[in-house]
Amino acid sequence: MKSRRYLPLSGVSIPHVILISSLIFFSVPGSFSSKAITLRSIQIYNTHEFLGPHPTIYFYCKGENKTILPDVKEKHFSYMFYGEESWQPLTELLGKKCKRCGLYEFDTIKSDDVFDEWDLCLDDFINGISIHYKAKEFNATLLCEDCQVATGTPLCSFFTEHNGRIKERASRRDDLEEKIAKER
Template sequence: MSIRYLLNSGVCSAFLFFSVFLGCFPGLVLSADVTLRSIEINKTHEWLKSKPTVYFKCKDENMTVLPDVKEAHVLYNFKGQESWQPLTVFSSEKCKRCGFYEEDRFKSDDVFEEWEFCPSDFTLPDGKYIRVMEKEFSATFLCSECIPFAKREKRMHAALIILISVVVSTVFILGVVTAYKYWQKKKREQDQARFLKLFEDGDDLEDELGLGNVL
């Protein structure tokens, strides 16, 4: 079995596994609505008006005002069918920079929190995700369409580990075979050199003894 054959076999095996790996996860693009199921704010930032205007916004998207949220320390529950729902829509596996804010008439709007909002966050039963910012708010989101993606992401991580293991094992085996072939080659060269040296030493001994002329 030649080293070229082993090399080609290893490369083909890695390529085949990588192809199967990609084929297991088709359609990494999703379309999933994210709705707000509940929220409780722990404080308001606006001192001059008693009823704050709280809204949710993702970067480069329109803001969604939460018209019912007017009091601190009140738990507001929603059905997900309100006119202002959904809060946002995931159209790919990428995260979004989102947050809850409070309008301010005199300066920049106040920030409850900004964070990286991802489809893979929805790992709780029924596709729920709970976000808590100490002293600011607690909110529960729902995205049932995100559940398959969260599970798929875990499978992708496992498959990626397997793929890396296969590639590393293939490279290691090829390295060992290459080293063995190189050792065999050097050993043959050394044996040939010793064999030739024996003939040279025999010729020198015959010359010293004068046997060459007798023969």
């Protein structure tokens, strides 16, 4: 008569195996591509609330909770953040999906005022930074430390070409100044 041999995991049920394997899968870097987006800096140029002493500004992505920016109160003041604030990160981008996000101001009488709404995408981040500007409303710098460096984009190409022309002109100017100095 054959005796049964039990595996060491024989006391573990199928749901436990699935739970453990999913925890291992999601803890491996790159297996679940989630990118944390933080606010690096913001400056508001206009407030819409006339009754209160200070506006209540918040960031919101569709389907998520509102993230109140408690320090942002004054117009024309540059606020800098370091990603360590209790309300950071603002949101996370999963994979290649974009989110509809915006910057808003609470309104006591009618619906909240909109500074701007936009599609927040990983492609917006060049070298981990995305600057969102709305004329006469605000200027914000968003940071995604885990985003890959974008190379070969039209904006990167423009700056590389522009910086090359500046260096070339400076070199010609130096050569001309040297030539003039020799003639004196």
